[in-house]
Amino acid sequence: MGDTEVEILSARDVPLGGPRxxxxxxxxxxxxxTLIGAWCFADHYGPDRVAESGGMDVAPHPHTGLQTVSWLFSGEIEHRDSLGSHAFVRPGELNLMTGGHGISHTEVSTPGTTVLHGVQLWVALPDAHRHADRDFQHHAPKPVRLDGAELRVFLGSLAGETSPVxxxxxxxxxxxxxxxGATVVLPVDPAHEHGLLVDEGDVRLAGTLLRPAELGYVDTGHDTLTLTNTTERRARAVLIGGTPFGEEIVMWWNFIGRSNQDIVEAREEWERASDRFGHVDGYPGARLPAPALPNAALAPRGNRPERHSMSEQTTTTPVVRHVDPRHRYEILxxxxxxxxxxxxDRDDRRVFFHTEIDDAYAGQGLASILVERALTDVRASGMRIVPVCPYVAKFLKKHEEFADITDPVTPEILQWLEGRPAR
Incomplete structure (x- = not known):
């Protein structure tokens, strides 16, 4: 069906669960x-050693207009909700909770969990069903062996397997x-758009390399997806997909609505402990308070048609220029x-201390392009790299081709930078 374009979505680090x-x-x-099918939210965590990180301890909190999908690779999470469900999330077993008009729940890693590792995904409910009744479903899909891979289908259908959820x-x-080193060709529904979230290993999706914690997006119109594990160890990924979600949504905190007023009302009802969200029994602590709403009204968002495919995100190829008098590289x-x-610059070392992408251009992979070309220029100049900037440091961990010209960040370098001029 022609060339397959893959849009790479990079992850950002977010604290979860209030004070803990x-x-x-x-x-x-x-x-x-905003969405891949009706999938509207993807969190990926671990492997976290619970003795060091403290694990997961999310106090009672509300949801509206969505379904939560919990899937673990290791560890165990205890789930309680206001429907009365008391269940455990375990590796290879799906827990799906429907918030609909309103539900509240808790998520706590169990005392026996030493390493916590998995994904938390949300599905937006269509307008006709966004006030659905509370519900909870559990399913343990059987492993299915393909040539070069094993899969577990927890929602929908793939490779002849269909989930009952x-x-x-x-x-x-x-x-x-x-x-x-295996290559797998998956038959998929061409009416679906798809996202591949890589957990372990480096995986090529239709020829585009995805590294751990990156999500590759593929538009509709493809009846197969080709995946190649480029590493000498097993790779793991989560494949999500669905028909394009034709509605705009307003998503704030744990609520999904269609207008700012929907969110205002849900927040107000949670704060006054209305019956809308019910009560969670068995949690030894207080509920999470709702954060303050922003001053401006929340606007509905969807996948804008002008950004529905990678080729339409920008009208020209980004250009990176070296602005030597201002000691920076810019992307245009x-x-x-x-x-x-x-x-x-200090002697033969170029010390990178800050990287930023304007909000209007976020999510297009521009930071990666900018830093890669900047570091390539450093190599061409015969200098070395010192990655004080967290983004540059993260980039270098994924791109070992610059390891031979990278120096560590030392206390001396940090003290020297304290006197740097304002940008």
Missing amino acids: AMTVRRTLPQRSR RTFTPLLGAELLIDP VDDKRAGLTAYR
Whole structure:
């Protein structure tokens, strides 16, 4: 069906669960892509050693207008909700909770959990069903062996397997374990758009390399997806998909509605402990308070048609220029500056201390392009790299081709930077 374009969505680190926060990596939603099918939220966490991170301890909190999908790779989470469900999330077993008009629940890693590792996904309910009754479903899909891979289909249908779990729109959800060096061709529904979230290993999706914690998006119109594990160890990924969600949504905190007023009303009812969300029994602590609403009204968002495919995100190829007098590299889109990475030179070392991409251009992979070209220029100049900037440091962990010209960040370098001029 022609060439397959893959849009790479990079994760951002987000604290989860109030004062007992653990950190998760979030790939959905993003400014450039709100939904993949009805999937509207993707958190990826671990492997976290509970003795060091404290594990998961999320106090009672509400949901509206969505379904939560919990899927673990290791560890165990105790789930309680206001429907009266008391269940455990275990590796290879799906727990799906329908919030609908309103539900509240808790998520706590169990005392026997030493390593916590998995994903938390949300599905937006269509307008006709967003006030559905509370519901809870559990399913343990059997592993299915393909040539070069093993998969577990927890939602929808794939490779002849169909999940019995009920959803309100056509969806796909599956865990894939790909053998070292193997290539797998998956038959998929061409009416679906798909996202592949990589957990372990480096995986090529239709020829585009995805590294751990990256999510690759593929538009509709493809009846197969080709995945290649480029590493010498098993790779793991989660494949999600669904028919394009034709509605705009307002998503704030744990609520999904269609207008700012929907969110205001849900927040107010949670704060006054109305019957809308019920009560969770068995949690030894207080409920999570709702954060303050922003001053501006929340606007509905969806996947804007002008950004429905990668080729339409920008009208020209981004340009990276070295602005030597200002000690930075800038990335331009349509001749407008979209971001920069700043540095100072010390002897033969270029010390990168800050990278930023303007909000209007977030989610398009521009930071990666900018930093890669900046570091390539450093190599060409015969200098070395010192990655004080967290983004540059993260980039270098994924791109070992620059390891030979990278120096560590030392206390001496940090003290020297304290006197750097304002940007």
